[in-house]
Amino acid sequence: MKHFEANFDGLVGPTHNYAGLSFGNVASQSNAAQVSNPRDAAKQGLKKAKALADMGLVQGMLAPQERPDLHTLRRIGFSGSDADVLNQAAKQSPVLLQACASASSMWTANAATVSPSADSADGKLHFTPANLVDKLHRSIEPVTTGNILKAIFADTKHFAHHEHLPEHPTFGDEGAANHTRLCHNYGDAGVEVFVYGRSVADAARPAPRKYPARQTLEASQAVARLHQLRDSHTVYLQQNPDVIDQGVFHNDVIAVGNQNVLFYHEQAFLETQAKLTEIERKMNGNMHFIEVPTAKVSVLDAVKSYLFNTQIITLSDGNMAIIAPTDCQENPAVYAYLNELVTLNTPIKAVHYFDVKQSMQNGGGPACLRLRVAMNDAELKAVNPNVMMNDALFARLNQWVDKHYRDRLSAADLADPQLIIESRTALDELTQIMQLGSVYQFQR
Ligand SMILES: NCCC[C@H](NC(=O)CCC(=O)O)C(=O)O
Numbered sequence: 238m239k240h241f242e243a244n245f246d247g248l249v250g251p252t253h254n255y256a257g258l259s260f261g262n263v264a265s266q267s268n269a270a271q272v273s274n275p276r277d278a279a280k281q282g283l284k285k286a287k288a289l290a291d292m293g294l295v296q297g298m299l300a301p302q303e304r305p306d307l308h309t310l311r312r313i314g315f316s317g318s319d320a321d322v323l324n325q326a327a328k329q330s331p332v333l334l335q336a337c338a339s340a341s342s343m344w345t346a347n348a349a350t351v352s353p354s355a356d357s358a359d360g361k362l363h364f365t366p367a368n369l370v371d372k373l374h375r376s377i378e379p380v381t382t383g384n385i386l387k388a389i390f391a392d393t394k395h396f397a398h399h400e401h402l403p404e405h406p407t408f409g410d411e412g413a414a415n416h417t418r419l420c421h422n423y424g425d426a427g428v429e430v431f432v433y434g435r436s437v438a439d440a441a442r443p444a445p446r447k448y449p450a451r452q453t454l455e456a457s458q459a460v461a462r463l464h465q466l467r468d469s470h471t472v473y474l475q476q477n478p479d480v481i482d483q484g485v486f487h488n489d490v491i492a493v494g495n496q497n498v499l500f501y502h503e504q505a506f507l508e509t510q511a512k513l514t515e516i517e518r519k520m521n522g523n524m525h526f527i528e529v530p531t532a533k534v535s536v537l538d539a540v541k542s543y544l545f546n547t548q549i550i551t552l553s554d555g556n557m558a559i560i561a562p563t564d565c566q567e568n569p570a571v572y573a574y575l576n577e578l579v580t581l582n583t584p585i586k587a588v589h590y591f592d593v594k595q596s597m598q599n600g601g602g603p604a605c606l607r608l609r610v611a612m613n614d615a616e617l618k619a620v621n622p623n624v625m626m627n628d629a630l631f632a633r634l635n636q637w638v639d640k641h642y643r644d645r646l647s648a649a650d651l652a653d654p655q656l657i658i659e660s661r662t663a664l665d666e667l668t669q670i671m672q673l674g675s676v677y678q679f680q681r
Pocket residue numbers: 254255256257258259262265266339341344346347372375414486487599600601602605
């Protein structure tokens with residue numbers, strides 16, 4: 238039986254826009270009110286996904302969500318026809334309309350936490366959608382995310398789906414962005430590293446002062462229980478609150494792992510040495526810890542370039558490659574570091590750069606755009622094949638984007654009643670392309 242890591246990228250939705258909704262996310266805040274290009278955004282993402290499929294990786298796509306979310310707008314008291322609801326919201330509270338119109342589900346690293354069958358006591362592959370309670374615009378994602386995941390990973394013999402955690406700050410959960418699974422071979426029981434920003438129960442632990450810590454220890458522990466992980470193969474690690482205050486709103490902005498490689502910034506964690514020792518012990522040794530010193534790359538440069546929001550992938554020859562945003566090439570310190578990294582004696586031998594600027598401008602790099610699912614042949618056979626990337630799907634989705642997406646979207650456009658009609662028409666067609674059934678409110 239073959240074991241490997243599959244990546245499921247978020248297809249960027251038709252309402253991709255810059256609304257400055259994410260306090261603590263520097264790019265989101267600094268690009269607020271810029272005009273976006275949803276068509277380019279979707280195509281940049283598709284290109285990256287296709288390139289990984291062409292490199293031999295198993296690559297799927299996850300469908301975007303219905304936006305503007307009229308169901309939520311009605312739930313908070315806007316009424317009448319769809320056009321009335323949008324019009325009232327735009328007049329009375331543009332920020333609520335923006336929160337209900339974000340295409341933020343594109344960052345599927347925040348869709349869910351995933352534990353492969355090799356790690357869980359019942360031998361199933363587990364999914365828990367993230368509740369994303371820290372941000373209003375993201376807190377409305379988990380129900381539809383769960384519907385989409387169930388439509389793709391439907392077979393209950395292989396896949397276990399949990400409800401998102403209770404919607405309270407105690408259980409602030411950001412999904413895979415704060416979770417890294419390490420292993421020697423993908424089929425071996427791995428070590429699941431949960432990185433949290435604060436502990437609710439242990440208020441004595443340090444916490445950020447300026448920006449929110451989105452992930453709590455309590456949420457990480459709950460997910461580990463649901464996924465039936467063993468303590469002997471689980472590590473809880475606290476993010477350094479000082480870097481959260483410098484814009485590291487998720488752990489995947491400052492660290493990334495693959496197999497026995499952990500690539501992270503010197504300032505990423507608290508109690509770094511003790512925790513790395515625990516990881517090394519639970520992995521039974523043979524780890525590659527690649528620590529990037531501040532002297533070579535500052536936290537500021539890491540946040541700007543998204544050096545750590547890269548994907549580390551294993552190629553068929555066993556070597557690893559980094560999938561980086563072109564922003565890393567444009568930052569001299571980071572580019573110099575990456576050029577040096579491939580010459581060092583680590584499994585990482587190459588870096589490939591992709592332009593994902595439409596997403597980057599909202600604080601989402603290559604790693605944010607994908608949900609990793611380590612699996613085996615038998616499990617892959619049970620996955621809905623219509624979401625898997627290949628020449629035909631790539632061509633079909635590019636046509637679909639050309640047909641339905643706008644090439645510019647500003648805040649004012651979000652109230653345009655035509656936008657919701659376009660979005661629903663597009664998504665209805667997409668659910669047929671991907672054979673997802675009725676996953677959206679407007680289809681139920
Ligand atoms: N993993 C990357 C997530 C980026 C995402 N940005 C946003 O939602 C910005 C949306 C806006 O400001 O329009 C976030 O902060 O959760």
